[in-house]
Amino acid sequence: MSSVTGISVHPNATASSAAHVHVHPALLALTVGAIGVVFGDIGTSPLYAFREALSQTAGDGIDPSEILGVLSLALWSLFLVVTVKYVLFLMRADNQGEGGVLALAALARRATGVRPRVAIVLGAAGASLFYGDAIITPALSVLSAMEGLRTIPSAAHIFSEGMVRTLTIAILVALFLIQSRGTAHVSKLFGPVCILWFLAIGGLGLWHIADEPSIVRVFLPSYGIMFLATHGVIGLFVLGAVFLTVTGAEALTADMGHFGIKPIRLGWFLLVLPALALNYLGQGAFALSRLEDAAGRGVPFVNQDWFFLMAPEPVRPALVVLAGLATVIASQAVITGAFSLTQQAIQLGLLPRLRIRQTSANFAGQIYLPAINWLLLLGVLVLVIQFKTSSAMAAAYGIAVTGTMVVTTLLAYIVVRHRWNWSRPLALAAILPFLTLDLIFFGANILRVIEGGWVPLVVAAAIGLIIWTWVRGKKIVRAFEQRQSIPLLDLAAALEKRPPERVAGTAVFLTANPKATPGALLHNLKHNKVLHARNLIVSVRTADRPFVADEDRAQVERVNDDFSSVVLTYGFMESPDVPRDLGVGSRSEQLGLDPMRTSFFIGRNTLKPDAEKGMPPWQDRIFMFLQRNASDPTDFLRIPPGKVLELGEQVTV
Known part of the structure; x- marks a missing residue:
């Protein structure tokens, strides 16, 4: 969903075409770009994941079997969920190269044998849950990186919890402030910084595996299974x-359209997965060695910030800085992903129109939505101030992500x-294990709902209510317009018999149904009593599908000498530009329009609530x-104001 890098494939490129790139420098560039965008979120998980999982067992003390069990569960989660489900299976279910929950929903809606409403409901649920993830990721990741400052003995007295929160808030505010300027220039650094990050965490883990080389036994799933059983x-x-x-x-599937399958798979298998596995093994080995040391000295063993403590004290400040950069990049990917997801939702009719700004002249996917930002x-900011620490916030993280994964798996079954x-039987055999x-x-x-998991559920419920209200309200408005309208062919025939006053130029009437007479046209005839020489x-x-080829953009059907019907089709990843695609002012002049003699008419209805019909009064007010x-x-629609x-009328909702 995100598009934050300056390295991108052509919008119309499919996953299969990206996967057959033979030019090695291009493949290398795409792989570097994918590492900087796709893996930022999962790549910063070692900052807190092992620590938080181990803390759940710390109530009655931690023993070696618990460290091994937690570590085995973590590694097998990476293998089964990320590698098998996403990298090897779900990345095949692309919509013309695009992925993500709404792209998958659009593909499922197009699938035969299933009611479109099922796919749309699932897509809306997945999108709603994503927004919960989008506010937690920046807060949790940046806060966990800044907490590393407290592991530096010489600086611990300076960086109190309050100071760490203040620094985190300052970084996050700065990150959101720069969104309006776009990230095309700084995004070129994302790939190299993330490569350095993965090399650093992998090397750090490899170094500490020597503390307890037998830690590699956790690759046996029996350790995780035994832990859960006991x-x-x-x-x-x-x-x-x-x-x-x-x-x-x-993010692995959401960003397929920007990089292709092969670069993402190469980045995962050659760098990201080995680095993550080594780091988790290193944290486990380091914790085991500390446990043995504490037992030998007869002192209590406490769960700690294993990630930062693994680094020698002299290099720990540099690691904190690198972690800060990595978490900012991960946050940037999620923020831009929220922009892209919102654009898709608007195009699919799930959300009202929002102001969308292009931040790059070269890459259509780089957009900025002020309201969402x-x-x-x-x-x-509310999360950082309310939860105060990354440990308190971690409980809120998993529900949104797991909910989205359940939705994705259900949509994958439909596909x-x-x-x-x-x-x-074959489809169930493939999908049921993942589900x-x-x-x-x-x-x-x-x-963990009470601990903080309610946060993404509340956010998802609020977004879901907005989507439901918007879709239901628009359906009521459309039904009203259909009742009031008359077929365009009937109007054309009536005007041929009793022609009104004519004026020079072309009138463009925007409508949802090209076969029916737009309300704006009827009001123009009723009140102004004129008809333009040409009417579209x-x-x-x-x-x-994500993109529509230029040659398939406009379908023109001539009704008679006065009227022509035009249908402009856009992909759900595209932004409409009606004047451009009607040829107004362009060199092509495909419809022969003179920009100086063309007027656009848009219906603008006034809504009026009614407690007796339509939606309940509270939902009327929301709509x-x-x-x-x-x-x-x-x-x-990019129409000159x-x-x-x-022109419009009053509609009761």
């Missing part, structure tokens, strides 16, 4: 915390069963608020 409910709490190791796995910042045409694993993790995280009835539609605050259609006339 720890009861505590084991489920640990499993919920272990899931922190795989947060960010959704400031809402995310507000949510992030496998109805798009790939697998038999039901079972997701549900186990989801159930384990649900146990234009409808903007969103396809269930009316969303409608009032939606971006002006002239901005969204001076060329627009708005």
